[in-house]
Amino acid sequence: MPEDRTEQPHIVTCTAPVNIAVIKYWGKRNEDIILPINSSLSVTLHQDQLKTTTTVATSRSFQEDRIWLNGKEEDITHPRLQSCLREIRRLARKRRNDGDSGVDSASLSHKVHICSVNNFPTAAGLASSAAGFACLVYSLARVFGVEGELSGIARQGSGSACRSMYGGFVQWIMGNKEDGKDSLAQQVEPETHWPELRILVLVASAERKPVGSTSGMQTSVKTSCLLKHRAESVVPGRMVEMTEAIRKKDFAAFAELTMKDSNQFHATCLDTYPPIFYLNHVSQQIISLVHRYNKHYGETRVAYTFDAGPNAVIFTLQQHVPEFVHMVQFFFPPETNEADFIKGLPVNCASLSEELKQGIGLEPMPKGINYIISTKAGPGPRVVEDPTQHLLLSDGFPK
Ligand code: DP6
Structure with missing residues (x-):
């Protein structure tokens, strides 16, 4: 059955930065929810030079979750993508049940279309998964109307992605709980702290x-x-x-x-x-x-x-x-x-x-x-207000 393209989707576009660790993360104590064996610390790089842009659309007419990365449709069933989608939807449901009026109840049951691009060549071998998962989680949260601490969800996409949820100088505290609730990123100093x-x-x-x-x-x-x-x-x-x-x-x-x-x-x-x-x-x-x-x-x-x-x-x-x-x-x-x-x-x-x-x-x-x-050091993820920057058309498909 062809997809019904008449329903106007709800579309949000965000950008997120790359980060470079100065105290490295290397090694997991839990592979499934990505818990590290040590804390780490990074500098968030400025998005004017290196960033991921992601557009997320939700619509009643979408029949399945889909994702396009750098112009090519990719497999949405990838376990780490599924973790991020599942955790954002779970958080949105919980917030709605707790009475948060910001959560978009209607879109919660809808499927999402995701489109993401980098402003730097993938071939350059620059860590793009951190910016990519940070941007995905930030955009999904915005489309469902969820705010607050999201680094624990970005972490489940790629460990280093949790540090891209903040600007400036950022630590990822390893935590010690088995459920990972205390394994989160935290800003140490803002991007304005050390301008030189x-x-x-x-x-x-x-x-x-x-x-x-x-x-x-x-x-x-x-x-x-x-x-x-x-x-x-x-x-x-x-x-x-x-x-x-x-x-x-x-x-x-x-x-x-x-x-x-x-x-x-x-x-x-x-x-x-x-x-x-x-x-x-x-x-x-x-x-x-x-x-x-x-x-x-x-x-x-x-x-x-x-x-x-x-x-x-x-x-x-x-x-x-x-x-x-x-x-x-x-x-x-x-x-x-x-x-x-x-x-x-x-x-x-x-x-x-x-x-x-x-x-x-x-x-x-x-x-x-x-x-x-x-x-230089730069800010954390941002919403792009200009609708002409959306990577998905008003029918929810890539431009
Ligand atoms: C050397 O975050 O890419 O860049 O959690 O398996 O996705 P996964 O690994 P990833 O590892 C980054 C390792 C590093 C050091 C760092 O960024 O801290």
Whole structure:
């Protein structure tokens, strides 16, 4: 039977950010509802550079839940999508039964159509599941009229997604309850807290797709005793120190902890059996470059962190961005011209002294980095008020 396209759907569009962890989440104690073995802390990146946009429509005439991702219809029966849909509907029902007049009772029984796109290429290998699930949960909540704490639902889509539910500096408290009710994200400081902090995403040219986070961390939990030690004895202290470094805007302390935590995460990957390698020769060259640069100036001006792939995320202060970007251009001569190499926030010109180039003493590695995204900390998910931005037409189908 053809679907009845005459009923006007209720449509909501929202956007959500990507986040980058400075204290890494790696390992679950519950695979089904996604409970981590340690707390983690991240910086939410600005949506002007990296975001997911999601439109959700509900209508009496829809016959089934459906989802389109980056222009292609995907399988809605995916367990993590189902968890998010089920939990939002459960929460909406509960709120309605508790007498919350904001909940849209009519749409509760309706099916949903979901359409989602990223403003960055999926091929860049940037973690898009965090922004994707955060945006899905935020949009579903809006369409059903549910407000309040939603990170516990986003967490069940993808662990790191719970941290994308807030802007600025965000911690995911691991919690200890078996039902996960206390495993939630919380803002540590807002995005306005540290305006000088800048973030550069160095998009590396990856040769092959690395092991996914979900299966990688599963093997690590099973086989790495270093991971167990990290979760039990290292991360608790680092969470306190990191929160303090951010509160005081102490860049040197923030940078050192960020680099050490990234290194320890990759050490647990190497301690996994069989081992997992996310860093490649380009990543290693970036690590050397950062340490040599800091050493040259005798202070920590730049920090790196790497997730489950070879892209580097660099933290620095605004005043050091031009010189560091030119260093990257010098040591990783790009294929493209300057305008294509740097995307996002504008970077002023800087010249590199011979003394600095000599001091670094590395061999340039042509084409190791495809491009740089220049960004900063940014806000959490938002509703898009302009109806022309909806990704679904008034019949509830993709544009
Ligand atoms: C290395 O959140 O992608 O980026 O919960 O299985 O979906 P699942 O994993 P995911 O893992 C992210 C791991 C990380 C570190 C981090 O973001 O904290």
